[in-house]
Amino acid sequence: xxxxxSSEGHKxxxxxxxxxxSSAGPRTVSRRSQIRQAAASTSLPPxxxxxxxxxxxxxxxxxxxxxxxxxxxxAAAMLLVLSEAxxxxxxxxxxxxxxxxxxxxxxxxxxxxxxxxxxxxxxxxRKLNIDVDTIQHGVEGLTYLLTESSKLMISExxxxxxxxxxGFSDELNKLLLQLxxxxxxxxxxxxxxxxxKLPSYHNLEWRLDVQLASRSLRQQIKPAVTIxxxxxxxxxxxxHVLQTDPSTLLHLIQQLEQALGEMKTNHxxxxxxNMK
Amino acid sequence: MELSAYAQGGWRLLGDPRRFPxxxxxxxxxxxxxxxxxxxxxxxxxxxxxxxxxxMVLKHCHGAAAMCILEAGKQKADISAISxxxxxxxxxxxxxxxxxxxxxxxxxxxxxxxxxxxxxPLHITDVSWRLEYQxxxxxxxxxxxxxxxxxxxxxxxxxxxxxxxxFSCTMEQLxxxxxxxxxxxxxxxxxxxM
Numbered sequence: 001x002x003x004x005x006s007s008e009g010h011k012x013x014x015x016x017x018x019x020x021x022s023s024a025g026p027r028t029v030s031r032r033s034q035i036r037q038a039a040a041s042t043s044l045p046p047x048x049x050x051x052x053x054x055x056x057x058x059x060x061x062x063x064x065x066x067x068x069x070x071x072x073x074x075a076a077a078m079l080l081v082l083s084e085a086x087x088x089x090x091x092x093x094x095x096x097x098x099x100x101x102x103x104x105x106x107x108x109x110x111x112x113x114x115x116x117x118x119x120x121x122x123x124x125x126r127k128l129n130i131d132v133d134t135i136q137h138g139v140e141g142l143t144y145l146l147t148e149s150s151k152l153m154i155s156e157x158x159x160x161x162x163x164x165x166x167g168f169s170d171e172l173n174k175l176l177l178q179l180x181x182x183x184x185x186x187x188x189x190x191x192x193x194x195x196x197k198l199p200s201y202h203n204l205e206w207r208l209d210v211q212l213a214s215r216s217l218r219q220q221i222k223p224a225v226t227i228x229x230x231x232x233x234x235x236x237x238x239x240h241v242l243q244t245d246p247s248t249l250l251h252l253i254q255q256l257e258q259a260l261g262e263m264k265t266n267h268x269x270x271x272x273x274n275m276k
Numbered sequence: 277m278e279l280s281a282y283a284q285g286g287w288r289l290l291g292d293p294r295r296f297p298x299x300x301x302x303x304x305x306x307x308x309x310x311x312x313x314x315x316x317x318x319x320x321x322x323x324x325x326x327x328x329x330x331x332m333v334l335k336h337c338h339g340a341a342a343m344c345i346l347e348a349g350k351q352k353a354d355i356s357a358i359s360x361x362x363x364x365x366x367x368x369x370x371x372x373x374x375x376x377x378x379x380x381x382x383x384x385x386x387x388x389x390x391x392x393x394x395x396x397p398l399h400i401t402d403v404s405w406r407l408e409y410q411x412x413x414x415x416x417x418x419x420x421x422x423x424x425x426x427x428x429x430x431x432x433x434x435x436x437x438x439x440x441x442x443f444s445c446t447m448e449q450l451x452x453x454x455x456x457x458x459x460x461x462x463x464x465x466x467x468x469x470m
Contacts, residue, residue: 194416195415201443201452206457216393229428243397259424260447275409
């Protein structure tokens, strides 16, 4: 066992586990037991291992970890917890075969895009020769798996570890992982749309005017900037027509530039760096 | 500068020394300017110098004076135009001069008042902003992006209400907004140099 780790062993547990992962092969032990095994195989005392995070901490180039960082180092593992019912929903997948899983995956993604489609489930049921209820539960189970993992943005390895409890074959696990990785971006954008939102900026148009006269006052020279502000409000676009004078316009620019500059301050950069 | 027949009639009464001694004339001019600029229509009409004058005449003359002031302000009439107009109403030189002095004194305030009348789009007076870093919501974790909440303080010249406009934007959107406002400011600067 020790030979496999060789010189990497002393660098800490993190590398051990990542090395073992990259070497692939059938994984029959959970990550926890892997960690325990690895711990036993190194000469380091277990206590010191516990202090280390289970995965290597590789800060981005140029980033540094402050001692006084207000936030702890990123959590090591984030595993999905599937309920009994959810596991039961997915139970039939190994029997159904790769083609059927692919079809169900497509249905699950479609469900997230466009909402429930009972007719598509019926068609799939005829095509795959599986009863509708099973198909529907399977799609729901997959949908849950995909949304929850996308919501939490769990890593590739965490996803693998999460579905490991289902006891599927490696091939099926790979298929599910692929399904997750291929659709994660789109599912996150779908979920992003559900988030509570304020009216948001869409566009701004402007026009320069000089008021020359009015009913109550002739011979004026009054410069004005007319602004049409387009906002997105609850999926609708609204427009506000506003006006301002030159000195207020300069003041607005100055204030908003300060707002943009604030993001570059040490304070904001530190928070952003440590949140990731 | 032209006055209506009613106003000219009023000014003829104002030019008559038997009806309006000089002191009363001066008091009425002051009252007319004050009622326009302060927005109280009866302002100054209880002046002791005016108490001997027939209320009907007083009302007529007060209206005529106000019309003349507003017309002069609206046209930005110069002294000679005002003088010609008042000479037509048989006013003597002293009274005309007195009116012109009072007019010069209040000209700027009058122009601001007249300029503020009329409809215009909501006027932006100020902006406030707030910067936040979005971390997660109930639908999505690890969102990690900065977001600005911008409030434009807006004033409605007609009703004096303040229907502020608030919206959120990402950093890129705020950059877009500021870029466009800068374009506008640059164009404004160029236009002012022409």
